[in-house]
Amino acid sequence: MTPKSLIGLAAVTAAAVVAAVVVAGGSAADSAVADRGRALLPDLVKTSASVETLAVTVGKDTTTLSRDGDRFVDASGYPARIDSVRKLVSSLATLTIDEDKTSKPDRYVDLGLADPGAEKGAATKVALLDKQGKPVVAVYAGTKDYTVGGSRGGQYVRLDGGPQSYLVRGSLDVPTARADWFDARLTDIKPAALLKVTLTDTTGTTADFLRSGDKLLPATLPDGKVPDEGKANRVTAFLQGFDFTDVRKETPASIGTATRLRYETTDGLAVTATAVPAADDAGKGWIRLSAEAIDPKAADAAKAINDKAAGYEFKVNTIHTEMFGWTVGSLAKEG
Numbered sequence: 001m002t003p004k005s006l007i008g009l010a011a012v013t014a015a016a017v018v019a020a021v022v023v024a025g026g027s028a029a030d031s032a033v034a035d036r037g038r039a040l041l042p043d044l045v046k047t048s049a050s051v052e053t054l055a056v057t058v059g060k061d062t063t064t065l066s067r068d069g070d071r072f073v074d075a076s077g078y079p080a081r082i083d084s085v086r087k088l089v090s091s092l093a094t095l096t097i098d099e100d101k102t103s104k105p106d107r108y109v110d111l112g113l114a115d116p117g118a119e120k121g122a123a124t125k126v127a128l129l130d131k132q133g134k135p136v137v138a139v140y141a142g143t144k145d146y147t148v149g150g151s152r153g154g155q156y157v158r159l160d161g162g163p164q165s166y167l168v169r170g171s172l173d174v175p176t177a178r179a180d181w182f183d184a185r186l187t188d189i190k191p192a193a194l195l196k197v198t199l200t201d202t203t204g205t206t207a208d209f210l211r212s213g214d215k216l217l218p219a220t221l222p223d224g225k226v227p228d229e230g231k232a233n234r235v236t237a238f239l240q241g242f243d244f245t246d247v248r249k250e251t252p253a254s255i256g257t258a259t260r261l262r263y264e265t266t267d268g269l270a271v272t273a274t275a276v277p278a279a280d281d282a283g284k285g286w287i288r289l290s291a292e293a294i295d296p297k298a299a300d301a302a303k304a305i306n307d308k309a310a311g312y313e314f315k316v317n318t319i320h321t322e323m324f325g326w327t328v329g330s331l332a333k334e335g
Contacts, residue, residue: 040095040139040157040168047136048089053129056088056174057116063178076249078312080181088126091173092137098148101156103163111156112142113165124174127160135160141172179245186289186308189239189265191216197236198262201327209236218331225332232331234323239263239271246315248286253277255288259324268295269302275324276313285321286313 054065054072065072065080072080101111108114109121116125123140130136138160148154148169155171158164175181197209197216209216209232216236217227238261253276260274269291276286291305316324 035097044093051128055127057125087173095168099167101165184243187239191236205328207328228333244314269298
């Protein structure tokens with residue numbers, strides 16, 4: 001995304017600002033509404049082309065996206081969705097002041113405008129930085145107020161570097177979860193499309209899930225035990241609508257004896273999900289994903305997955321973390 005295309009929405013943004021001012025109406029004698037209708041960030045349409053980095057802080061976590069040619073990427077190099085970046089910049093540019101609020105820092109907590117790390121009333125901080133790392137814009141976004149007119153309601157905000165807070169018309173369009181910055185859908189392979197699934201546990205023991213009617217179940221288990229169909233369903237449904245919750249650059253961790261699941265489809269595609277060994281419980285739930293074409297007709301599908309996944313590790317939803325710790329023996333029904 002080029003600097004020009006980042007604010008290629010400039011004309012739309014400018015029009016939206018004008019419309020917001022008209023809706024807000026004129027000024028009032030009351031000092032609390034003397035700023036009503038004024039754009040909170042009147043220069044952003046002009047200065048947005050200089051934005052090289054976005055840093056969004058929620059609590060102790062900061063997501064940083066940096067310009068890389070015609071796109072923005074996070075620290076791992078994984079590309080962000082262009083729409084997510086554009087929506088954030090556009091939402092900032094269209095904020096107009098409805099009312100001046102407190103300038104007393106001890107009152108920020110009541111408006112959700114305390115520093116992001118605060119125990120109570122913590123704000124979300126959004127900073128747009130230039131090539132030298134200097135802020136183009138830095139805004140603290142607090143509690144939303146839906147009594148303010150307009151489809152987007154309003155929100156309490158304050159600008160970094162000044163004590164004044166405001167109730168604005170509009171609100172910041174910030175993804176609610178880290179994964180929402182990305183195209184997090186890596187695969188969408190339905191169980192009905194699977195020919196076979198193979199689980200290899202940390203001991204090297206394998207179990208093949210083969211079709212039994214409309215299900216895929218472990219063909220053989222130790223001591224002839226009966227498969228746990230609930231666990232089998234979780235294994236076979238893993239790649240259906242698989243979205244990651246976080247992404248990082250591939251670590252040096254060795255995965256030679258890690259748990260892995262290999263999925264083979266009726267179309268000749270094979271996808272392998274491999275657990276990344278963790279030093280502690282907090283590090284569990286990361287996997288690597290790779291694809292190959294068993295049949296040449298699946299070459300495009302394999303390439304599409306590898307283009308997204310190669311060189312990265314992905315955090316799975318907590319419901320799947322346990323699955324990558326299963327052994328072949330644990331696939332049996334208890335009792």
